Amino acid sequence: MAIIKQAARQTLGQLIGANNPAVTVPDDSQRQYAWTKKEVDIYWSDIKKFKTARDGGKDSASEYFIGPIVTITDKKVSTRSLLDGQQRLTTSTILIAAIRDALWNIGSVEGSSTANNLHRDYIARKAGRRDPMEYFLVLSLFDRDFFRDYIQDWNESTGRCPGVERATRPSHKLISEAYSNFTSKISAELSSYADDEERLDWLDGLRECLINGLVFVEIQTPTSSDANEVFETINSRGKDLSTVDLVRNFLMEKSKSETEKQRVNDAWRVILDGFEKREEIERFLRHFWVSRHGDVKSHSLYSTIRQNLSHHFNRIPQSYGVGAFSAELEAASNRYIDLINCNTGDADFDASLTEIKSLSADALYPLLLAASERRSYTDLQDLIDASISYYVRWTVVGRRESTLLEEKVFGAAKEVSAGAQIDSITSHICDWIPDDEAFRADFMEASTPKSSQSRYLLGKIEAYLRNTAGVDEVVVANSPIVHVEHIYPQKPGPEWRLDEHEAWVNRIGNLTLLNGRKNQSMSNLPYSQKSSIYDESILLVTAETGTSRIWNSETDWWRVEGIMERQEDLAALALNIWPSGKRWN
Template sequence: MAIIKQAQRQTLGQLIGANNPVVTVPDDSQRQYAWTKKEVDVYWADIEKFMEARESGRESASEYFIGPVVTITGESVKGRSLLDGQQRLTTSTILIAAIRDILWGMKSPEGMSSANNIQRDYIARKSGRKDPMEYFLVLSLFDRDFFRDNIQDWSEVTGECPKVESPSRPSHKLILDAYSNFRVKILNRLQAYPDNETRLDYLDSLRECLINGLVFVEIQTPSSSDANEVFETINSRGKDLSTVDLVRNFLMEKSRSDHEKSRVNDAWRSLLDGFDRREEIEKFLRHFWVSKHGDVKSHSLYATIRKDLSGHFDKRPQIYGVGAFSAELEGAAGRYAELITASTGDVAFDTSLGEVKAMSADALYPLLLSASGNTSYAELQTLLDASISYYVRWTVVGRRESTLLEENLFSAAKELARGASLGGVITRILQWIPDDETFEADFREASIPKQSQARYLLARIEQYLRWQSDVHEEVVLGDGKVHVENIYPQKPAQELRLEDHDSWVSRLGNLTLLTGKRNPSISGLSFPEKAHLYGGSALLISSRTGIEELWDDKQSQWRVGGIEARQARLSEVALEVWPSGSRWA
């Protein structure tokens, strides 16, 4: 059980104000800034509601409880290590900085004086002219310098921060986004006030609500292990992103030396620098574990990792420790980034990875990650192509339950990680691919409402048709360059609407590609009014696959038989584009 020294009420001003112990986010425990526009907007809406209620004078509205924070506080309280509450305190500091800058920008003596006071009392100050800056909130190594450069190192002469450091991590951009978001919201509110006097009143009221009205419960613990236990308990009900942070905290807790802690930080630095979004880090962490151990669901990922690694880390003598795990994690992160961005350097392999991305076939990544650990990308081409055929035939076109496919692929990844031969795994995947008869029947009936998957299927068929017809002109088929066209419109004129409209509009036989962006006014026309778009198209899937059969000239109406006939022809091409296991040999 965790030891809690005390839990006490603290206002925001008591947590990060001058003359209070400095709050420091330790390098070995906390995550970087992670609040997106969604969380910032909710925070601002809550502040505005609180201000309105507080100004009513009701005693019940005098304070706004914003949640607990967990700190590690020694016997001599000179500083506090913050384990939980970083997002709220950082966001609050960003909002205070936005108020400071708007006050300064008013260029009135009172506004500039208020801005200076806010900076000294709640953000950072110097005791003497030559003394170092004292920051009331110190972030961890991932964000510390950037936060100071853009939020805290503010000049009372120029009213600006140096802003020398460019954003290099997703968290840096989120810090700038939060600041810009608050600045816009405040400036919009100020437009309702007729003069500087009333604007100063509003800004002072906003500052006072934040500093004296926001209330936390500070849970003080004597050690990092106690704090970690409290942190995990609180965050067990938090958002999924906390899994990444819980794993890092766990690794720090299990580190036996400063060298191991440094190794963990190196690995996490690679994660933060290697991915554009935190969601990608979360996905990588799960796929990394799956690639070595088989399937595990996101909601139980942390508990599974902790239980398994504790068994290794606690052994005496220790064979596999924190350093070895961190090294594996860092190496895998680099390969994973190459896989999801299709940037391995092998042209053919990257082209196939582009197909995986176009389909959002994330289930393939653990297998590829596992296989790439000891094998070159060029040698994995057959594995990747077979996996794509399996995914298309089973999931995209067949619409079968994806759970079985994932279980198969994750099991294969685990086998590769434990020494199975690449050839043996490929053989198994080829056996899982639905046969031609099944795939052709599935394709003839397939509806693909998801635009990204429809675009992928049609683009691959187009590429095959061009190869088959020896057409060498290059046509860019990437997203944004072509659009999926419903030949029989999604919104036809009432007199041309087919019975059972929804069953036909997304059928593959009713879909084609046209260059450029979709024009809704053209898409909704009858066939004679847009036939020239198909016949004159440079795309063979539009000009040579019998689109004209979808329209009955004599009756001036759409033909479901034409949709079925065209889809049957496309299915014959699909058999070649995504071959079965028997065709592979």
């Protein structure tokens, strides 16, 4: 059971301010700044509603409770380490900075003076000319320098922060986006006031709401283990803390030396710098674990990792510790980044990775991650190509249960990590690929409502046709000038609409590709009014696969039989593009 020293009501001004001990996010715990525009918008909306009610004199609006925070405090409460509440306190500080800058930008003596006072009281100050800067909120090492440069190191003479640090991590970008978001919202509010006096009053009212109206409950604990227990208990009831953060906290808790803690931080620095989005880090952690241990669902990932690693870390003597796990995680993250960015250095393998990305076939990454630890990318070409055929035949065209594919692929990844031969795993995948008869039957009935999948299938068919004809290749994948076209339109006028519109509109036989910007009004015309566009297209999948069969020129009406005929022809091509397992066995 965690020991709680006390739970005290604290306003924002009592938590962060010149007369209070600084709130510090310790380097060996916590996460980085993670609030997106969605959370920032909700926060602003709540503050704005609170201000309106408070300005109206409602007794019920004297305070706005924003939730608990967890700190580790010494006996005299002269130091405070923040374990939970970083997102709310950081966002509140960013909003105070936006108010400060809005006050300065009014351009009056009063505005500048008030801005300076606000900054000194609740963001940062120097006690004397030669004294170091005192920051009232100190973030962890991953965000600390950027936050100071962008928010806290404010020049009282120029009204600007240095702004020299580059936003190199996802959390940095979110900090700058939150500041820009608040700045825009404040500017919009101030534009409705006629003069500077009214603008100063409005900003002062917003400041008052934040500093004296925003209320927390600070849960003070004496040790990091007590704080972590409270921390995890609070966050297990919501989505406030991610699995990545919980895993890092757990590793810090289990570290037996400063060297091990530094090893964890080194690994996390590589991970944070390597991924562009926080969601990618979450996905990597799950795929890393799956690649070694088989399937585990996202909601139970942390508890599974904690239980498994605790078993290893608590052994005496210890044969596998925090340092070894952190090193493995770091090495895997570098390979995973190469995989999702299609940047392994092997042109053929990267082309196949581009296909996986186009298909959003994330289920294949754990297998490739496990295999890439054992063999070179060149040696994995058959494995990745067979996996793509399996995914396309089973999931994209066959619409079979995707969880069955994941179960098999995740199991194969675990076998590779345990020492199975790559050729043997490739052979297993080949056995799972639906045969030609099943694939042809599936393709004949297939619809692809997802534009990305339609684009991928038609793009591969285009590449096959051009290769067979020996003509120059045209890049379709991710090309901004190529779009998916519905021959029978998605939104035809009432006079051109089929009775069974939904049954035919997304059939593969009704889809093709066109180069150039999509013209929605042109796309919704009957075939007779756009046939020349198809006939003159440089794309063979459009000009040479019989799109004219979908229109009856004698009756001036659609032929659903033509959709079926064209789809049958495309199915014959698909058998060669996504072959059965016999190709690799």
